[in-house]
Amino acid sequence: MNFLHIPNLPESDVALVAMSGTYQTIINAIEVLGIKVIKIRPCQNLSKPVSSHADMLVHHLGGCQVVISKGEEYLKSQLIQNGFDVADSNVCVSNLYPHDVALNAARVGNKLIAKRNVLDQNVLSYCEENRIQIIPVNQGYAKCSTVVIDDQSIITSDPSIAEAAIHADIDVLRIIPGDVELDGYDYGFLGGACGMIGKNLMAFTGNIQTHHDYNKIKTYCSNKNVNILSLTNSSLIDIGGIIPLRIKITSKMESVL
Numbered sequence: 354m355n356f357l358h359i360p361n362l363p364e365s366d367v368a369l370v371a372m373s374g375t376y377q378t379i380i381n382a383i384e385v386l387g388i389k390v391i392k393i394r395p396c397q398n399l400s401k402p403v404s405s406h407a408d409m410l411v412h413h414l415g416g417c418q419v420v421i422s423k424g425e426e427y428l429k430s431q432l433i434q435n436g437f438d439v440a441d442s443n444v445c446v447s448n449l450y451p452h453d454v455a456l457n458a459a460r461v462g463n464k465l466i467a468k469r470n471v472l473d474q475n476v477l478s479y480c481e482e483n484r485i486q487i488i489p490v491n492q493g494y495a496k497c498s499t500v501v502i503d504d505q506s507i508i509t510s511d512p513s514i515a516e517a518a519i520h521a522d523i524d525v526l527r528i529i530p531g532d533v534e535l536d537g538y539d540y541g542f543l544g545g546a547c548g549m550i551g552k553n554l555m556a557f558t559g560n561i562q563t564h565h566d567y568n569k570i571k572t573y574c575s576n577k578n579v580n581i582l583s584l585t586n587s588s589l590i591d592i593g594g595i596i597p598l599r600i601k602i603t604s605k606m607e608s609v610l
Contacts, residue, residue, distance in 0.1 A: 354599040356436070360413040360460040361501040361597065367550045369435060369599035373405040373592040379558050382584035383595070388550060391431045393593070396422065400448045402537040406593020408496040408545060409446060412456040412476055413596060415483075420456060420475045422446045435599065442473045454493035459544070460485070461523055462504025466514060468493040488521045490514050496594065497542040502555070502577050508543065508570060526573040528566040533589045534559075541591025548595025549579075556582045559589035 354368040367388055374380070374392025383390055393411070395404035403409055410422045411432075421428050423441040432439050446453050451471040458467035458476060465480055469489040480487055491513040492498050500508035505523055509515050510530040518525050528543065535541030546558045555574060560583045561567055574581050 356416045363597045363600045366601045367597040368601045371407045371596045375405045407596045408594040414479050451493045457496045459496045459499035466495045488517050490517045497545040499544045532564040535591040545591035546589045559587045
């Protein structure tokens, strides 16, 4: 297995992802594709509906470097076993916004969409040292709210993210909010219901055809040379995203599908 060079954007078929360990049906669907899963355990500091969300507890910087929420020792051990250099966040996350979103930032190529004033110092320092442009937004749940299609394209329902991304020369498909389940909330975010599992393959946690803007999403992805895969026939669920971490050396996804 090799590491992803650019977070969220695998160069070939994915071999390892981090995702919530709560949704076994979705985990099974991922594992059937030959992908190993690091299962995120619930963090007691977060509210229950998002306590095992990967996008709250893990931020992939690129290559073998990741930042995780301070105190998540089991998660740290799993990442180290898979070859990662793991840094703890400066503070533990808590269930009070915005103290829960220090790692919830969306890398889009050489740009990072984030609520800058709450961004973890490790992530901020990495961006400054590696000339990653930070795009400040009002939305603290930036990763949840952003579907990263390629290094210049995103899908989002959030107006502040859409506006800021366009100003930063990122192509944006704006969709309506909703049609994504998240216990305890009116709805979840589409960015938390998907993840790239191949160079040109986006996997969704449920049936993407149930989304009101399915046709727009399908067309947009197709125009970006990205195929879409529904992992289950159920409703879309915001599970905190599917974070690709390592890729296979040889490509066999097509034969699996």
